[in-house]
Amino acid sequence: MCFGPSKEEKKAAAEQRVEADAAEQKVKESAAKQKREDIQEALEARTEGQGGMRGGAGRRSLMKAGGQGFLGRFK
Secondary structure (H helix, E strand, O other): OOOOOOHHHHHHHHHHHHHHHHHHHHHHHHHHHHHHHHHHHHHHHHHHHHOOOOOOOOOOOOOOHHHOHHHHOOO
16 A cells, blocks of 8 residues: 655655755855846946946936927927
């Protein structure tokens, strides 16, 4: 008759589950670390390329763009 898994099988399965969870956590931490580094590099590259202008190159304020701005569009 079948009464389900034995105590040894349950113990082995629990140990395998703990090992799998630990390995998965290690992979997640590695990926998170890599992502943090990539974001940091992107931020550093972005701040170097701005040259002090807020909003990046090619952006203009709608209120102050060349004296015309927002209001100048509708006159």
